[in-house]
Amino acid sequence: MFINSSFMKTQYLLSRAMSAESLRHTVITDNIANVDTPNFKRSEVVFEAELERALKSESPYPFKAKLTNDRHIPFYQPKDYRKVTPKVSLEYDTSYRNDKNNVDIDKEMVGAAKSTMRFNSFSSITGRYFRKMNILLRG
Secondary structure (H helix, E strand, O other): OOOOOOOHHHHHHHHHHHHHHHHHHHHHHHHOOOOHHHHHHEEEEEEEEHHHHHHHHOOOOOOOOOEEEEEEOOOOOOOOOOHOOOOOEOOOOOOOOOOOOOOOOHHHHHHHHHHHHHHHHHHHHHHHHHHHHHHHHOO
């Protein structure tokens, strides 16, 4: 019962988001470290869009297909949000300089600041949730 509660779902999502931000910070740090490396291609973390798709897929599909055979493929298959993980993707298609490096130091510094702020926000929210849980359990 408690495992499937909204509290646990929120905690799980906050944990995943913090992991994604940690990975994003590592990737941005790597991009910044290689700003002067010829032919280096920047990487980025993809997570939020996939998580949003998974969360939206939880709402019921308005049309139910009638499956008359076990081998039929249903129209709608919800995606489990617990299986969404952050992925690192390499950006091959751009090049800002003659040495084929595509790292923009200003963009990376802004990305690092955003990532740090999001991580701090998620950890603050997590702390508040646990303080509330502590108050409830002390009751």
